[in-house]
Amino acid sequence: MIRLEHVSKSYRTSTRPALDDVTVEVEKGEFAFLIGPSGSGKSTLLRLLLREELPSKGDVYVADLNVSKLSQRRIPQLRQRVGCVFQDFRLLGNKTVSENVAFALEVIGKPRHTIRKVVPEVLELVGLEGKADRMPHELSGGEQQRVAIARAFVNRPLVLLADEPTGNLDRDISHEIMLLLERINRTGTTVLMATHDHAIVDSMRRRVVELHLGQVVRDESRGVYGVGR
Amino acid sequence: MRASFVFGEVATGLRRNVTMTVAMILTTAISLGLLGGGLLVVRTIDRMEQDYYQRVETVVYLSADISANDPNCTSSTCATLRGQLESTPGVQSVIFESRQAAFARFQRIFQGQPELLQLARPEALPASLRVQLADPARFPSIAKAFTGRPGVDRVTDQGEYLRQLFRALNGLRNATFVVALIQALAALLLISNTIQLSAFTRRTEVGVMRLTGASRWYTQLPFLLEAVVAGVVGAVLAIVGLVIGKVAFVDRVLAGVFEAAIVPRLGYADIFSVAPILIVVGAVVAALTGYLTLRLYVRI
Numbered sequence: 359m360i361r362l363e364h365v366s367k368s369y370r371t372s373t374r375p376a377l378d379d380v381t382v383e384v385e386k387g388e389f390a391f392l393i394g395p396s397g398s399g400k401s402t403l404l405r406l407l408l409r410e411e412l413p414s415k416g417d418v419y420v421a422d423l424n425v426s427k428l429s430q431r432r433i434p435q436l437r438q439r440v441g442c443v444f445q446d447f448r449l450l451g452n453k454t455v456s457e458n459v460a461f462a463l464e465v466i467g468k469p470r471h472t473i474r475k476v477v478p479e480v481l482e483l484v485g486l487e488g489k490a491d492r493m494p495h496e497l498s499g500g501e502q503q504r505v506a507i508a509r510a511f512v513n514r515p516l517v518l519l520a521d522e523p524t525g526n527l528d529r530d531i532s533h534e535i536m537l538l539l540e541r542i543n544r545t546g547t548t549v550l551m552a553t554h555d556h557a558i559v560d561s562m563r564r565r566v567v568e569l570h571l572g573q574v575v576r577d578e579s580r581g582v583y584g585v586g587r
Numbered sequence: 588m589r590a591s592f593v594f595g596e597v598a599t600g601l602r603r604n605v606t607m608t609v610a611m612i613l614t615t616a617i618s619l620g621l622l623g624g625g626l627l628v629v630r631t632i633d634r635m636e637q638d639y640y641q642r643v644e645t646v647v648y649l650s651a652d653i654s655a656n657d658p659n660c661t662s663s664t665c666a667t668l669r670g671q672l673e674s675t676p677g678v679q680s681v682i683f684e685s686r687q688a689a690f691a692r693f694q695r696i697f698q699g700q701p702e703l704l705q706l707a708r709p710e711a712l713p714a715s716l717r718v719q720l721a722d723p724a725r726f727p728s729i730a731k732a733f734t735g736r737p738g739v740d741r742v743t744d745q746g747e748y749l750r751q752l753f754r755a756l757n758g759l760r761n762a763t764f765v766v767a768l769i770q771a772l773a774a775l776l777l778i779s780n781t782i783q784l785s786a787f788t789r790r791t792e793v794g795v796m797r798l799t800g801a802s803r804w805y806t807q808l809p810f811l812l813e814a815v816v817a818g819v820v821g822a823v824l825a826i827v828g829l830v831i832g833k834v835a836f837v838d839r840v841l842a843g844v845f846e847a848a849i850v851p852r853l854g855y856a857d858i859f860s861v862a863p864i865l866i867v868v869g870a871v872v873a874a875l876t877g878y879l880t881l882r883l884y885v886r887i
Contacts, residue, residue: 408798430803438800448791452599461792464592465801513799 359517359548360384360407365416367402367572375414376402378572384550384565386516389543391559392552393583394569400552403569404519407550408440409433421516438466440517441510441547445525447502449494455505456481456490462509476512484508484538500531504538511542518542520551524558532558556583596792596809597816600785607781608817614777615821615873618770619865620828625763626861627829627853632756634851636749640723643745647672647716647733650740654714658685664738665716672718675729679719686714713740771872778817778873779880782810786881811877818873822866829858 360383367377377399384390392400405411406418409425418425421439428436449458456477463473481487484504494502503523510518520539524532536558543549553559559566559582566581567574601608649657649665657665660683672681684692690709697703720726723746730742786793796806837853838845845852 434800434802436800437798442798448795450792450795461795462799464589465796465799465805467589467805470589509795509799 359386359388359421360550361417361419362403362406363417363419365406365413365418367399367406367411368414375572377406377413377569379416380569380572380574381416382567382574382577384548386548387543387546388565389540389549389562390551390565390567391562391581392550392567392569393554393559394575395554397571398569399572400569401521402572404442404521404550404552407517407519408442409436434466438513439515440519441513441515442519442521443503443506443510443523444520445522447494447499447506447526449502449505449509451494454491454493455486455497458494458505459508459512462512466513468513480508480512483511483541498531499527500534503527503531503535507535507538507542511547515547517548517550520549520553522553522555523551524553524555529557533561536562559583593805593808593812597812600789600809600813601816603788604781604785607777607784608813611774611777611781611814611817612821612824614770614774615818615869616824616828618767618774619822619825619869620832621763621767621770622868623825623829623858623861623865624832625760625767626864627857628756628760628763630857630861631851631853632753632760635756636753638851639749640746643723643749645718645720645723645726645729646743646745647718648713648740648743649715650738651713653738654686654712655710657714658687659683660685660714660716668733668736668738669716672716672729672733675732677721677725678729679721681719682717684715684717686710686712689714774821775872775876778814778876781817782814782877782880783884785810785813786884807878807881810881811874814873814877815870818869818871819866821873822862822869825865825869826858826862829861830855833858 362380362382365377365380366375368375380399380403392403394400402411406413407420407425409428413426416426420436423432423436423439425436450461453461459477459480460473463476478487478490481490484507486501486504486508489497489501494505497505503526507523518539523539524535527535532555539549539551540562563580563582566576566578566583568576568581647668649668653660653662653665656662660666660669665683669681669683672678686709689712690707693707693712694704697707718729720729723744726744726746730744733739734742793806833853833855841850841853844850
């Protein structure tokens with residue numbers, strides 16, 4: 359589902375490459391953590407998968423698309439197959455919970471009757487069925503992240519990318535968010551999550567890909583955070 | 588594409604940056620108003636030119652001999668000249684004006700100045716053949732063909748005086764266009780700025796749109812339409828401004844000039860024939876500026 363082949367990425371402003379000859383594959387339906395200290399290249403890797411950046415070298419494949427060779431016109435096709443969630447939620451403050459989720463479908467031109475049917479379903483899946491008409495600022499951090507996850511998942515993407523989704527949340531809430539991501543993973547969606555959170559990685563015992571200075575230094579199928587360095 | 592969604596976004600954008608939107612609309616209105624004014628000046632000058640040139644004549648002044656001795660253009664020299672002028676292509680009519688007729692016209696023109704009339708003698712005025720040309724621009728070829736012929740004193744073109752007048756009027760028109768152009772530049776920069784600001788205030792929306800796979804068009808269309816709406820509203824204000832300008836200024840100040848038929852009257856039909864040009868220019872320029880701004884500054 360996700361494949362990077364000898365991918366390097368250098369920025370003009372830095373002498374050291376952000377990613378250095380990275381080869382990684384994540385299978386369909388897999389749940390994988392991407393760990394490593396700040397500056398290790400986690401966010402760069404996620405940006406390459408979304409075609410926010412182009413690799414300096416190597417090929418990137420996501421959901422059967424060769425991302426590095428994708429034309430500008432076809433980038434939306436890729437992004438409709440990939441949902442993403444961020445540490446800062448990125449909700450629209452002037453829209454209600456259900457409008458925020460519906461927005462993701464409206465902007466890709468889905469018909470209104472589909473939106474009316476799908477949005478309540480996904481809000482139920484993330485446990486926000488009673489809060490459809492609330493504004494984002496009326497919700498707790500955990501609830502806001504649920505809205506963001508609902509928005510990322512509402513178009514049933516093949517891949518869900520999560521960049522530090524629990525970075526702003528306390529431990530209990532983080533745990534709930536992880537349960538939600540696990541539930542989404544069980545529907546067949548491949549999940550790749552970049553994180554710093556030791557406790558979560560250790561408790562989940564899923565595949566761990568560790569980056570250090572832009573290189574993959576560890577890839578374990580049921581890993582924990584701190585071992586191997 | 589869902590039209591209601593796109594128009595909803597446009598309305599939100601215009602409302603959120605209301606001060607910038609108003610500035611953008613007003614600047615566009617002023618520059619389009621000046622452009623419209625320039626176009627109206629052009630129309631008026633064109634009509635004046637047509638009008639005046641139809642009235643001007645090429646005059647072939649005849650020699651002193653003919654002027655003194657041939658009051659009906661019956662001498663062979665005069666009749667030949669007349670015949671040749673009549674058969675020259677592009678000549679509409681040739682009228683002989685004898686010395687007496689010229690003096691009578693002189694008296695008519697200067698009847699308000701008796702001292703001048705007292706001094707004037709018919710002998711001072713030559714007889715002439717007054718030639719009406721279908722195309723006044725043909726004057727040089729007529730002048731060339733007839734200057735120096737027996738019986739011809741000189742050939743003059745009344746159009747020369749008009750050309751000097753119209754040179755001055757065209758200068759006025761060009762000045763209007765230069766001011767309109769400078770204003771248009773200001774309007775373009777403001778439109779560009781407003782779109783950037785609009786995109787910046789909605790960066791979260793744009794970011795979400797990008798990441799959820801909205802097409803470039805879907806993401807940019809609301810911004811583009813904002814610019815077009817401002818351009819069209821600006822054009823409508825400019826048209827209203829031209830109408831007010833006509834009623835409150837042109838019609839009053841130039842009433843005498845219109846009465847005397849020196850300048851053709853500026854009608855509502857003139858303004859409304861310029862109006863579609865202003866609307867199209869407003870919309871197209873705004874759309875192009877918007878498109879280029881989004882291409883250059885807004886990452887999609």
